[in-house]
Amino acid sequence: MPSFLNKNRPPVFCPGCTHERITSGLDNAFMDMGLAADKIAIVTDIGCSGLFDTFFNVHAFHGVHGRALTYATGLKMADPSLNVIVTMGDGGLGIGGAHVLAACRKNLDITLVILNNFNFGMTGGQFSATTPSNAVVGSEFLNQAEIPIDICSVAKSAGATYVSKCSGLDKALAGELVKAIQHKGFSVVETLGMCTGRYTKRNKLTPAVIDQMIEKQGVSGGVIEENQRPEYGELYRKLAREKTRFPEPLVVEKLFDLPHPQRQEIVILGSAGMRIVTAGEMVCSAGISAGMNVSIKNDYNITVLRGQSVSEILLSPEKIGYPGIESPTVVLALSDEGVARRKKIFGTLSPTTFVLKEKSVAIPETQAWVEEIDFKAFKIKKQDWALASLGVLAKKEIAINKEMLTFALNSRFNEKVFTLAMETVSKVLQY
Amino acid sequence: MTLVFMEGNEAVARGAIAAGCNFFAGYPITPATTIFNNMLKMLPPKDGICLQGEDEIASMGYCLGASMAGKKALTATSGPGISLYSEQVSFAIGSEIPLVIADVQRLGPSTGSATRGADSDIQFLRWGSTSGVPVIVLAPKDAQDCYELTVHAFNYAEEFRCPVFIASNKEIGMTKESFDMDDLDLPPLVERNLYSGDNYIPFEAAPDKAPDFLPIGGKTLVRQTSSTHGPDGYITIDPDVIAANQQRLRTKLHAARERISLYEEKIIPNTDTLVISYGITSRAVEDAANILGQEGKPVSHLSLKTLWPVSEQVLIDKAKNFKRIVVIEMNLGQYVNEIRRVLAGKQIDFYGQMNGVLISPAKIMEVIDNA
Ligand code: SF4
Numbered sequence: 001m002p003s004f005l006n007k008n009r010p011p012v013f014c015p016g017c018t019h020e021r022i023t024s025g026l027d028n029a030f031m032d033m034g035l036a037a038d039k040i041a042i043v044t045d046i047g048c049s050g051l052f053d054t055f056f057n058v059h060a061f062h063g064v065h066g067r068a069l070t071y072a073t074g075l076k077m078a079d080p081s082l083n084v085i086v087t088m089g090d091g092g093l094g095i096g097g098a099h100v101l102a103a104c105r106k107n108l109d110i111t112l113v114i115l116n117n118f119n120f121g122m123t124g125g126q127f128s129a130t131t132p133s134n135a136v137v138g139s140e141f142l143n144q145a146e147i148p149i150d151i152c153s154v155a156k157s158a159g160a161t162y163v164s165k166c167s168g169l170d171k172a173l174a175g176e177l178v179k180a181i182q183h184k185g186f187s188v189v190e191t192l193g194m195c196t197g198r199y200t201k202r203n204k205l206t207p208a209v210i211d212q213m214i215e216k217q218g219v220s221g222g223v224i225e226e227n228q229r230p231e232y233g234e235l236y237r238k239l240a241r242e243k244t245r246f247p248e249p250l251v252v253e254k255l256f257d258l259p260h261p262q263r264q265e266i267v268i269l270g271s272a273g274m275r276i277v278t279a280g281e282m283v284c285s286a287g288i289s290a291g292m293n294v295s296i297k298n299d300y301n302i303t304v305l306r307g308q309s310v311s312e313i314l315l316s317p318e319k320i321g322y323p324g325i326e327s328p329t330v331v332l333a334l335s336d337e338g339v340a341r342r343k344k345i346f347g348t349l350s351p352t353t354f355v356l357k358e359k360s361v362a363i364p365e366t367q368a369w370v371e372e373i374d375f376k377a378f379k380i381k382k383q384d385w386a387l388a389s390l391g392v393l394a395k396k397e398i399a400i401n402k403e404m405l406t407f408a409l410n411s412r413f414n415e416k417v418f419t420l421a422m423e424t425v426s427k428v429l430q431y
Numbered sequence: 432m433t434l435v436f437m438e439g440n441e442a443v444a445r446g447a448i449a450a451g452c453n454f455f456a457g458y459p460i461t462p463a464t465t466i467f468n469n470m471l472k473m474l475p476p477k478d479g480i481c482l483q484g485e486d487e488i489a490s491m492g493y494c495l496g497a498s499m500a501g502k503k504a505l506t507a508t509s510g511p512g513i514s515l516y517s518e519q520v521s522f523a524i525g526s527e528i529p530l531v532i533a534d535v536q537r538l539g540p541s542t543g544s545a546t547r548g549a550d551s552d553i554q555f556l557r558w559g560s561t562s563g564v565p566v567i568v569l570a571p572k573d574a575q576d577c578y579e580l581t582v583h584a585f586n587y588a589e590e591f592r593c594p595v596f597i598a599s600n601k602e603i604g605m606t607k608e609s610f611d612m613d614d615l616d617l618p619p620l621v622e623r624n625l626y627s628g629d630n631y632i633p634f635e636a637a638p639d640k641a642p643d644f645l646p647i648g649g650k651t652l653v654r655q656t657s658s659t660h661g662p663d664g665y666i667t668i669d670p671d672v673i674a675a676n677q678q679r680l681r682t683k684l685h686a687a688r689e690r691i692s693l694y695e696e697k698i699i700p701n702t703d704t705l706v707i708s709y710g711i712t713s714r715a716v717e718d719a720a721n722i723l724g725q726e727g728k729p730v731s732h733l734s735l736k737t738l739w740p741v742s743e744q745v746l747i748d749k750a751k752n753f754k755r756i757v758v759i760e761m762n763l764g765q766y767v768n769e770i771r772r773v774l775a776g777k778q779i780d781f782y783g784q785m786n787g788v789l790i791s792p793a794k795i796m797e798v799i800d801n802a
């Protein structure tokens with residue numbers, strides 16, 4: 001099988017740079033596996049290791065520092081038939097650490113070849129995430145205050161299903177790479193090598209020292225038994241295939257004619273847990289069923305189980321422009337928290353504004369038409385007060401009527417919930 | 432009559448599906464999360480792929496990889512996420528990777544307010560990448576626009592091979608409203624031009640066009656690179672090659688500027704004031720203009736949907752007969768700078784508001800009356 005190396009673009013590394021050996025190791029691995037060029041994508045990022053994509057006649061994707069694994073993920077998910085190989089230096093490893101961890105956890109079938117040469121070669125030999133504390137590098141004393149990371153043990157604990165560490169100068173490199181590429185799942189091969197242009201100028205690193213390091217750090221290469229699990233892409237596709245129902249948009253038909261359709265601005269002031277938003281959406285469905293245009297804005301806390309819950313609803317025979325509430329026609333005051341959130345509006349309400357206030361709720365001074373209701377006397381639980389208030393509106397034919405409300409509840413709830421809702425609403429309708 | 436009832440974010444997702452989007456990757460962030468939620472429901476039944484990245488940078492990276500493999504990709508975030516997207520956005524711009532990015536804006540700076548709206552990012556979207564290459568930014572005003580403009584956004588992304596932003600706003604994205612699906616005015620779908628010859632040069636293109644596309648993973652070998660490249664996709668230092676490519680990246684959008692200028696207008700004869708706005712604010716402007724009309728003090732208004740590239744000719748033509756221009760924005764003055772630049776010499780009054788609250792029609796009437 002012919003070489004995959006691009007004859008027109010031979011490697012341009014410093015003499016003695018281990019990257020050159022890894023380039024031919026990768027080429028040999030591809031040849032040994034008998035891969036087709038169009039089924040290989042080499043994904044690289046920045047630094048001397050980022051030149052790899054240019055040396056091969058395969059698909060190539062060269063991107064931003066440390067992000068190679070993110071492109072590789074998109075490529076592999078989009079085209080599972082590709083052999084996706086990422087080359088990354090110890091620089092990319094440091095800056096893209098989150099992506100390495102995520103790739104280990106995902107177990108997508110990608111091969112990550114880390115070219116660890118203990119420093120940033122291209123930018124002048126600064127310390128990286130793998131530089132020993134006692135090394136002499138281009139960062140003055142900074143590396144002395146940190147310790148290097150052992151990416152193989154990190155990868156293992158992050159869930160990588162295949163991890164190996166070897167010398168980039170090892171004759172067995174191609175074989176190591178073949179095993180990693182053939183592994184179905186995320187595989188990490190950390191190669192240790194010499195940056196002759198920078199690192200080995202001031203640090204005693206020889207092939208023999210690298211061999212000793214490999215021996216000492218003792219990562220038994222290959223399949224990590226305890227991490228074995230299905231490959232991400234296959235598992236994803238299996239799970240996704242089970243999702244067959246496309247969610248169609250909520251469509252509401254016009255069924256009712258209102259004698260005098262009028263713009264309504266409805267504010268529901270309540271608290272988390274009172275199903276304020278659901279009640280608001282019921283008003284909207286009811287409105288659409290009578291040919292109105294509707295909009296609803298909700299205001300609730302980021303911590304959804306606590307605090308105010310406020311819905312602002314517009315019903316309008318005309319298309320709705322500005323979606324804010326200017327002069328409410330209806331205010332449902334169902335909790336002190338909700339009222340506190342909009343206390344300024346009470347002073348602005350007109351005498352025709354209908355305010356329904358629950359007995360336990362205090363509201364500021366207002367000239368609006370206020371009615372009080374004691375939901376507790378109806379034995380209606382707090383979580384149903386908003387719904388029950390809609391019953392009051394329907395009974396008084398303010399903004400909605402009984403048919404509209406029944407339709408809205410029926411069309412949005414399943415039978416059981418609908419029956420319960422109607423029970424609640426009936427309590428106030430009979431009142 | 433039947434109406435659909437959905438929030439702007441759901442409409443973006445539905446627009447994307449209508450445009451043939453088959454890949455989404457995102458990271459949860461209020462107020463954009465429901466785009467992600469919707470795509471996660473909609474893509475699997477359509478054999479599309481929907482992923483959550485480990486962060487925003489990764490989500491963009493997934494999209495870029497998938498797009499280069501031929502997918503039509505969408506991502507969605509808000510201001511803090513756009514900050515993180517920036518390095519990948521630059522890549523997509525410079526290396527011509529089609530992609531649609533929905534920015535459901537919230538009140539900045541920084542993490543700002545997660546649930547308060549503002550048009551915070553209008554200049555950021557334009558200039559938040561290295562090199563200053565133009566981008567396309569579309570601003571919807573309501574849920575229906577979210578749907579329509581997302582389809583346009585995919586068309587532009589495919590045609591020009593570039594990221595296209597949808598500058599939505601919390602007040603649109605998270606507001607549910609009704610509209611009539613029959614009112615949707617959707618353009619015919621555009622797909623990226625696939626190369627059909629037998630000597631593919633990945634970045635070879637006419638001086639005002641995007642290069643033809645072939646996917647990574649296809650029979651023909653494809654190169655993609657974030658580095659300054661020649662047509663062959665390899666690094667170049669040849670000043671002429673660099674200059675030609677830089678120029679082409681601008682020209683491909685600027686040459687099409689008028690064609691991709693989307694806007695709505697209501698020009699009333701014999702009025703002397705033109706109110707220019709965009710996004711959610713333009714709805715309050717329309718209301719204000721209607722009320723002023725009823726009061727016998729009519730004004731005209733122009734609501735821009737394509738914000739970038741700046742529709743210079745549209746602005747010049749529309750403003751020609753007006754004595755006074757009033758610009759209203761939900762920030763303290765971002766796009767008004769473009770309008771001042773293009774309409775230099777005109778009287779241009781401005782009102783901006785950045786307090787997490789919508790600008791009301793009453794406020795706009797006051798500005799029009801007093802300014
Ligand atoms: S600087 Fe170091 S890593 Fe880069 S080519 Fe030279 S020896 Fe290799």
